Amino acid sequence: METIIQIHQLSKRFPVGNGEFTALNEVNLTFDKGEFTGLVGPSGSGKTTLLNIIGSLDAPSSGEVTVLGQSIAHLTHAQSAQLRNRHLGFIFQTYNLFPVYTVFENVEFALLLQHLPAAERRKAVMEALEWVGLTDKAQSRPAQLSGGESQRVAIARAMVKKPAIVLADEPTANLDSKNSHHILQTMLRLNQELQTTFLFATHDEKVMSYLRRIISLEDGRVVKDERIAAHSFIKSNS
Amino acid sequence: MIRFLIKGILRDPNRSVLPVLVISIGVFLSVLFSAWFSGVFSDMIRLNANFSTGHLKVMTRAYAENAEQMPNDLALLETGSLVADLQRQFPQLDWTQRIRFGGLLDVADAEGNTRAQGMAAGYAVDLFSPGSREAERMNIMPAIVEGRLPAQPGEALISDDFARRFKVGLGDTVTLFGSTMDGGMSFANFAVAGTVRFGMPVLDRGAIIVDITDAQSALDMQDAAGEVLGFFKSDQYEEAAALEVKTAFNARFQNDDDEFAPLMQRLNDQNGLEEYLVLSKSMSGIMIFVFIFAMSIVLWNTGLLGGLRRYNEFGIRLAMGEEKKRLFRSLIIESVVIGLAGSVLGTALGLSAAYYLQETGLDFGSAVQGGSMMMPTVFRAHIGAQTFYIGFIPGLFSMVLGNALSGLGIYRRKTAELFKELSV
Ligand SMILES: Nc1ncnc2c1ncn2[C@@H]1O[C@H](COP(=O)(O)OP(=O)(O)OP(=O)(O)O)[C@@H](O)[C@H]1O
Ligand SMILES: [Mg+2]
Numbered sequence: 001m002e003t004i005i006q007i008h009q010l011s012k013r014f015p016v017g018n019g020e021f022t023a024l025n026e027v028n029l030t031f032d033k034g035e036f037t038g039l040v041g042p043s044g045s046g047k048t049t050l051l052n053i054i055g056s057l058d059a060p061s062s063g064e065v066t067v068l069g070q071s072i073a074h075l076t077h078a079q080s081a082q083l084r085n086r087h088l089g090f091i092f093q094t095y096n097l098f099p100v101y102t103v104f105e106n107v108e109f110a111l112l113l114q115h116l117p118a119a120e121r122r123k124a125v126m127e128a129l130e131w132v133g134l135t136d137k138a139q140s141r142p143a144q145l146s147g148g149e150s151q152r153v154a155i156a157r158a159m160v161k162k163p164a165i166v167l168a169d170e171p172t173a174n175l176d177s178k179n180s181h182h183i184l185q186t187m188l189r190l191n192q193e194l195q196t197t198f199l200f201a202t203h204d205e206k207v208m209s210y211l212r213r214i215i216s217l218e219d220g221r222v223v224k225d226e227r228i229a230a231h232s233f234i235k236s237n238s
Numbered sequence: 239m240i241r242f243l244i245k246g247i248l249r250d251p252n253r254s255v256l257p258v259l260v261i262s263i264g265v266f267l268s269v270l271f272s273a274w275f276s277g278v279f280s281d282m283i284r285l286n287a288n289f290s291t292g293h294l295k296v297m298t299r300a301y302a303e304n305a306e307q308m309p310n311d312l313a314l315l316e317t318g319s320l321v322a323d324l325q326r327q328f329p330q331l332d333w334t335q336r337i338r339f340g341g342l343l344d345v346a347d348a349e350g351n352t353r354a355q356g357m358a359a360g361y362a363v364d365l366f367s368p369g370s371r372e373a374e375r376m377n378i379m380p381a382i383v384e385g386r387l388p389a390q391p392g393e394a395l396i397s398d399d400f401a402r403r404f405k406v407g408l409g410d411t412v413t414l415f416g417s418t419m420d421g422g423m424s425f426a427n428f429a430v431a432g433t434v435r436f437g438m439p440v441l442d443r444g445a446i447i448v449d450i451t452d453a454q455s456a457l458d459m460q461d462a463a464g465e466v467l468g469f470f471k472s473d474q475y476e477e478a479a480a481l482e483v484k485t486a487f488n489a490r491f492q493n494d495d496d497e498f499a500p501l502m503q504r505l506n507d508q509n510g511l512e513e514y515l516v517l518s519k520s521m522s523g524i525m526i527f528v529f530i531f532a533m534s535i536v537l538w539n540t541g542l543l544g545g546l547r548r549y550n551e552f553g554i555r556l557a558m559g560e561e562k563k564r565l566f567r568s569l570i571i572e573s574v575v576i577g578l579a580g581s582v583l584g585t586a587l588g589l590s591a592a593y594y595l596q597e598t599g600l601d602f603g604s605a606v607q608g609g610s611m612m613m614p615t616v617f618r619a620h621i622g623a624q625t626f627y628i629g630f631i632p633g634l635f636s637m638v639l640g641n642a643l644s645g646l647g648i649y650r651r652k653t654a655e656l657f658k659e660l661s662v
Pocket of ligand 1: 014016021023041042045047048049050201
């Protein structure tokens, strides 16, 4: 298996008052291409902080984090923007679609940043909308969509550029059970079809039931790292 | 990307309507004021030049000191050769003699007894020489209410107000009592060839316009004149060129301490016009500065509000890997588009209003009391090349400045906070 994220002795400390708070403490992890993995743990255990650093939105305090061969600590702002633009997709708890643009345009935006020609953009956007089953909503505005549909648009937006890694922080937190299962199945299918690595931070039991690997954090440390064989449950659903 | 931005602007009234409104109001006012002031100042300067100061004027030093009183006892002598000299030395200007005089205008009844008398402000200009442009400069033809231009010696134009007040008709004889150059009494009869109204209180109270040669003989001023005026043949006052002529001319008499030596003055030096010229030149600049300042503050604030509303959008764009520089630039592009739209709209509105004020004018009537300065009663705007582009300066500048200031917040945004900010 190809390793795409390598984390060695990662610590993240935040200044608080006069001292420091250690949010991540000597974390060592590797992720292979095509994983479908979740970070779980109590609130404040460091899940979001770890996603931030892998996503090159924040820098490590010490230790080494390599994403797709690039050392996060040594990237300039422009380089980390470039890394996110080309290779990373983000899915947030709230969907954060651009309200004045259509579904199509929301998904297209990622490709505008990559200066792709219009015809290619159109093809890629329609393909991404097909992945999430929303081709018929291409011309709708976000305000006309349900929560589940909005999150599927957000998935299409993250996936349209075919990133190597998708980082999702509590993607199901605002969704009901039915919609949660729907988007998880969508992501799992994309994970299998496109070999995209998915990395979640979650509390949600429903999410955990889909995961192939569960990493438990507590007070900034990895306390458990377990791999799960493919679920029969998922096969019956997909 | 531009298409994408324009779509956003068009679909989001918060992003477009308020700023476009603010800009078009500011641009409208800039355009209108600039056309208005340009009209008022240039009218005032033209009127003063044509009726009073010329672009350049030669007087004796003594006359210049009391020019307000039109002291013809201090007039220039041998003006015929002086004018010829000036024509030769400064051919870019048209030189002409004028006499301004005060006097009493007397209207007689059938028996030859005085029927009415009034104070008159006399203008003696060259009406008869072939090629003289004096009648045109003083705008006499359009000002004639009744009758015609004097066609032969002994004829005069008098102000229409005066004619009505004293019931003087065309062809009637009026007698002008004045003083000769040596201080003696003078009187001369003129046949009224026509009546005039200029729309300027200074002239309309009681003007009498006669040919220069008539005045010279009536006032005993053979080959003399109070003033010799020079006008650029282009009809445009050229400040710097006028200064050169004045300096060259006056240098010749530098070492002459005769109080009757000729002295040349520019338009600037007379009737307090210097301030007006300075003001007219700086007015557009001042106004544009004021509008840029005021509008920038408003637009800065609307930009800040917009930035708050679009906080999530900017966050997502940063997370998706748009560089801060690029995001900032896209805000600037948006502001240019909005600034242009507002400027076009404001300029169109401003031009329409300016056109109305150019054609119709505003009548200030008796409110205008100019003293010795020539002022029209109807002020008009003037649409020039500048009117078309001047509004774009404050329109674009204030929008871009306002958005740039508010957009600086993007650079302070920490990407590390994005996951948290975007999860609520
Ligand atoms: N910028 C910051 N400054 C100070 N402390 C911070 C900062 N960011 C995070 N922390 C702290 O680090 C710890 C880990 O935070 P993090 O957001 O990663 O937790 P989490 O596991 O995602 O929790 P949750 O499940 O509630 O989202 C918390 O105690 C938090 O208070
Ligand atoms: Mg979290």
